[in-house]
Amino acid sequence: xxxxxxxxxxxxxxxxxxxxxxxxxxxxxxxxxxxxxxxxxxxxxxxxxxxxxxxxxxxxxxxxxxxxxxxxxxxxxxxxxxxxxxxxxxxxxxxxxxxxxxxxxxxxxxxxxxxxxxxxxxxxxxxxxxxxxxxxxxxxxxxxxxxxxxxxxxxxxxxxxxxxxxxxxxxxxxxxxxxxxxxxxxxxxxxxxxxxxxxxxxxxxxxxxxxxxxxxxxxxxxxxxxxxxxxxxxxxxxxxxxxxxxxxxxxxxxxxxxxxxxxxxxxxxxxxxxxxxxxxxxxxxxxxxxxxxxxxxxxxxxxxxxxxxxxxxxxxxxxxxxxxxxxxxxxxxxxxxxxxxxxxxxxxxxxxxxxxxxxxxxxxxxxxxxxxxxxxxxxxxxxxxxxxxxxxxxxxxxxxxxxxxxxxxxxxxxxxxxxxxxxxxxxxxxxxxxxxxxxxxxxxxxxxxxxxxxxxxxxxxxxxxxxxxxxxxxxxxxxxxxxxxxxxxxxxxxxxxxxxxxxxxxxxxxxxxxxxxxxxxxxxxxxxxxxxxxxxxxxxxxxxxxxxxxxxxxxxxxxxxxxxxxxxxxxxxxxxxxxxxxxxxxxxxxxxxxxxxxxxxxxxxxxxxxxxxxxxxxxxxxxxxxxxxxxxxxxxxxxxxxxxxxxxxxxxxxxxxxxxxxxxxxxxxxxxxxxxxxxxxxxxxxxxxxxxxxxxxxxxxxxxxxxxxxxxxxxxxxxxxxxxxxxxxxxxxxxxxxxxxxxxxxxxxxxxxxxxxxxxxxxxxxxxxxxxxxxxxxxxxxxxxxxxxxxxxxxxxxxxxxxxxxxxxxxxxxxxxxxxxxxxxxxxxxxxxxxxxxxxxxxxxxxxx
Amino acid sequence: xxxxxxxxxxxxxxxxxxxxxxxxxxxxxxxxxxxxxxxxxxxxxxxxxxxxxxxxxxxxxxxxxxxxxxxxxxxxxxxxxxxxxxxxxxxxxxxxxxxxxxxxxxxxxxxxxxxxx
Numbered sequence: 011x012x013x014x015x016x017x018x019x020x021x022x023x024x025x026x027x028x029x030x031x032x033x034x035x036x037x038x039x040x041x042x043x044x045x046x047x048x049x050x051x052x053x054x055x056x057x058x059x060x061x062x063x064x065x066x067x068x069x070x071x072x073x074x075x076x077x078x079x080x081x082x083x084x085x086x087x088x089x090x091x092x093x094x095x096x097x098x099x100x101x102x103x104x105x106x107x108x109x110x111x112x113x114x115x116x117x118x119x120x121x122x123x124x125x126x127x128x129x130x131x132x133x134x135x136x137x138x139x140x141x142x143x144x145x146x147x148x149x150x151x152x153x154x155x156x157x158x159x160x161x162x163x164x165x166x167x168x169x170x171x172x173x174x175x176x177x178x179x180x181x182x183x184x185x186x187x188x189x190x191x192x193x194x195x196x197x198x199x200x201x202x203x204x205x206x207x208x209x210x211x212x213x214x215x216x217x218x219x220x221x222x223x224x225x226x227x228x229x230x231x232x233x234x235x236x237x238x239x240x241x242x243x244x245x246x247x248x249x250x251x252x253x254x255x256x257x258x259x260x261x262x263x264x265x266x267x268x269x270x271x272x273x274x275x276x277x278x279x280x281x282x283x284x285x286x287x288x289x290x291x292x293x294x295x296x297x298x299x300x301x302x303x304x305x306x307x308x309x310x311x312x313x314x315x316x317x318x319x320x321x322x323x324x325x326x327x328x329x330x331x332x333x334x335x336x337x338x339x340x341x342x343x344x345x346x347x348x349x350x351x352x353x354x355x356x357x358x359x360x361x362x363x364x365x366x367x368x369x370x371x372x373x374x375x376x377x378x379x380x381x382x383x384x385x386x387x388x389x390x391x392x393x394x395x396x397x398x399x400x401x402x403x404x405x406x407x408x409x410x411x412x413x414x415x416x417x418x419x420x421x422x423x424x425x426x427x428x429x430x431x432x433x434x435x436x437x438x439x440x441x442x443x444x445x446x447x448x449x450x451x452x453x454x455x456x457x458x459x460x461x462x463x464x465x466x467x468x469x470x471x472x473x474x475x476x477x478x479x480x481x482x483x484x485x486x487x488x489x490x491x492x493x494x495x496x497x498x499x500x501x502x503x504x505x506x507x508x509x510x511x512x513x514x515x516x517x518x519x520x521x522x523x524x525x526x527x528x529x530x531x532x533x534x535x536x537x538x539x540x541x542x543x544x545x546x547x548x549x550x551x552x553x554x555x556x557x558x559x560x561x562x563x564x565x566x567x568x569x570x571x572x573x574x575x576x577x578x579x580x581x582x583x584x585x586x587x588x589x590x591x592x593x594x595x596x597x598x599x600x601x602x603x604x605x606x607x608x609x610x611x612x613x614x615x616x617x618x619x620x621x622x623x624x625x626x627x628x629x630x631x632x633x634x635x636x637x638x639x640x641x642x643x644x645x646x647x648x649x650x651x652x653x654x655x656x657x658x659x660x661x662x663x664x665x666x667x668x669x670x671x672x673x674x675x676x677x678x679x680x681x682x683x684x685x686x687x688x689x690x691x692x693x694x695x696x697x698x699x700x701x702x703x704x705x706x707x708x709x710x711x712x713x714x715x716x717x718x719x720x721x722x723x724x725x726x727x728x729x730x731x732x733x734x735x736x737x738x739x740x741x742x743x744x745x746x747x748x749x750x751x752x753x754x755x756x757x758x759x760x761x762x763x764x765x766x767x768x769x770x771x772x773x774x775x776x777x778x779x780x781x782x783x784x785x786x787x788x789x790x791x792x793x794x795x796x797x798x799x800x801x802x803x804x805x806x807x808x809x810x811x812x813x814x815x816x817x818x819x820x821x822x823x824x825x826x827x828x829x830x831x832x833x834x835x836x837x838x839x840x841x842x843x844x845x846x847x848x849x850x851x852x853x854x855x856x857x858x859x
Numbered sequence: 860x861x862x863x864x865x866x867x868x869x870x871x872x873x874x875x876x877x878x879x880x881x882x883x884x885x886x887x888x889x890x891x892x893x894x895x896x897x898x899x900x901x902x903x904x905x906x907x908x909x910x911x912x913x914x915x916x917x918x919x920x921x922x923x924x925x926x927x928x929x930x931x932x933x934x935x936x937x938x939x940x941x942x943x944x945x946x947x948x949x950x951x952x953x954x955x956x957x958x959x960x961x962x963x964x965x966x967x968x969x970x971x972x973x974x975x976x
Binding site: 071072 | 910913923
């Protein structure tokens, strides 16, 4: 108790020192008593006073002992250092402002980007023991294929493994849902085999999730996500038991779950028994590993099971579920985070150089304090404190800046990055920001502390001019090199984005709107008649140029693959993508007809079968032989069709097109797809009237997905755009910060060599010789920094490879441009700083010395 | 000050200074720092000389623990001095300290006696 009481007192004294006034009084009294005593013993007054002090053991020493017992001296020191540091910083407001803002930018960017990285990549998913959750992938081994989905049979094989505590297969698709009082809307519906909610360990917020019986027999029941419950069902509290339809089939809602899997799913339902019997490779698999099973052990077991079941033609493995969900964004986010660390590094180098320069100016003061008895450790601590105080100011500003940056980041972030909506600056982020501030403070403080304490003690106040800016030069070199790395990386990303933007899509997306028309089950009648009606209604809207229906968007290269045989040739069937389209499709999306003709209204249900192939089909399947007139058969089309035309390839993302065969929807009925509308001018202008006409024509149609095709293409580039925009901002900051650094270095050098410059001028050097003499070291230094940076940029480019399209990781022109840019801006900054020497009057300077 | 002669000088253990101060105040009543120092010198009788300044950390320690309390007063010849008084908690603590001291001193003595056997 008394020990704690003493601790508190010491702490209070350390933080709010009331000084030594009472102690001074007490010591004075004590000395008076001692003096009295010694005088009494017969000493002369002077001797008595001296003896009194000796008996006490020194006034200052006593005070020091008292202070040590009274408070925590180190806190006291730190407090005084901090106050002193504040005073020093206030005395140079411009330099302090520059330094604090540099650090604020560095720390702020880091805070904002770390928030995103943390929430997206690092934080565990909102399920119990998320580290036990894995996704199961399969791939062909003979021939090798890219990772893919599972068939239901494969799922049944793999789920039997003992490595899983529980597992589930699932398959998500966009479907039209409706309910009494709910206008038909699109929603992501996931059909599940196995207990997916049990696997992730999530209970329903309202009602319940599936029971074993429902899963086993495929009962038509549904669990809603919280989002769709709010969006489509207006958060109906009595939702459990309501009937809804998914593409016309009725389901009973049994519950609402806040966190389902996959997280973008709106509705879950058990797979029906026929869905569990098909051969389609359309199943994803999620498993919860048993506590004693490792990811690698599970992977080898999956591989063994899959190989055994497939006679060694396929393999399987497991992957941490979080890794799977962030696979697409991981590289980009890591690159962005690395870039912010580089910016922070540059800011630190800047501020450290600034403090070192200030320290150099203060060498006299430091030497004086050393001579007065301050220990080397105390002086170093003081310089370190200055760094920390500066970083604390920068960190506080940085937090404000970071909050603003985070908002900006989230505003421009691409859709499809998981968990972005959850991001807030919480305690974890604040702790990280505080950590960054502390490290920054130590980093910027340690350089002058080490540098100066040694120097102060070596030179103790001597006037000798030594090459004292070596540390600063090193820092500026590092800064320029880092800036080159950032600029070159931004350049590579920019060229890659430019490549993506300049791609020839093979069709004209700009005046197109796509309307999702999923009809499956919803329209028992004649879908072909419905499509005709929709197209007619659409073309009646003023401003619409042309309309068509297609099973897939022209932004989707993949589709149903079918074997195609050329009639009269013995060659084996060749796989091609089957693309059912309405007659005006090619004109609507502006795919060029290269030979023959487009489909016509005469290619009706009862007319002779026709087909159109793309250029890749012509090249790869027909080997360039005349296509028009050839007859082809595919399993889905009953009678052989005659090829009536050849059209251009579609390459929405610049990838290689596959052989494709187009057939008219009149001859191959489709259950749903997209209504493509080409407008004169801005396609958005026709939307309101379009909705009205379509709703009148088909009231049961869900019209909540109607988007310009150009927006979809932009979205596919969103991650690249996002990364590139950030990289450009960071590169600009890096260039700015290094310009400030170079300017500071040269200014410092000019100040230090003022006298030498004056003498040179007095001895007849021309002004320009002097200017050159001042900036020459920096010009050389900048060249070295640019070279080091270019070498670093080679490494950075290699790390960015997975993000680059259409540009090499070690693209020479980009590297050279980045290095050149930094060198030139640096030289310009050096020139501006150095030009102060022009027009100097040597006599005036030397007189002042 | 006269030396008692012959006896080797000893160093004072830091915690014993606290004990001595408490004991002095308990026996002699309120005292200022100089009087406490004089009393310690008197008892030590040359076995050690106290750097009187070292008394101050002990006084701060005891005051912060709440075992003594200081107040400014006038001496009989009308000088001002800070008089320290032992508190109730201080008296209790003194009892505990003495007991602990005797126990450890007894232990050391017994050990030394055993060594001699």
